[in-house]
Amino acid sequence: MTSILPFETSVGCPQKQLFKLDNITYSVFYQYNPTADIYTVSIRRVAGDVQLYSGKLVEGFYNNIKDDVTKEVLFTLYVSNLENMEVWII
Structure with a gap:
């Protein structure tokens, strides 16, 4: 599954968002x-x-994001475009 991480451009930074992947x-x-x-x-x-x-x-x-205990790769973080704040999880 590939999707873009949530970012509300009208809010700018700092910003906190939630996302769900594999029910986590x-x-x-x-x-x-x-x-x-x-x-x-x-x-x-x-x-x-x-x-x-x-x-x-x-x-x-x-960057591979890994489980803190098992060190299993949970997803890969990819920064596609900073101007539009496109950060993907792959």
Whole structure:
């Protein structure tokens, strides 16, 4: 399954959204640092409030998001376009 992560462009940053994948709910928190001119994202599994990833958003960047215990790949994060904030899960 491939889909774009939720982002409300009219709201801008910071912004927190929820998404569901395989009946598991995750939260995604976007921030922008104007001094460094970088976007960052934090992804957490809502059940248990477990942080799975935190880092910069860089166009063309792929990162496998893994389960915190089993290290199984849950999905791949792909930054397609920062101007339109298109961040995909693959």
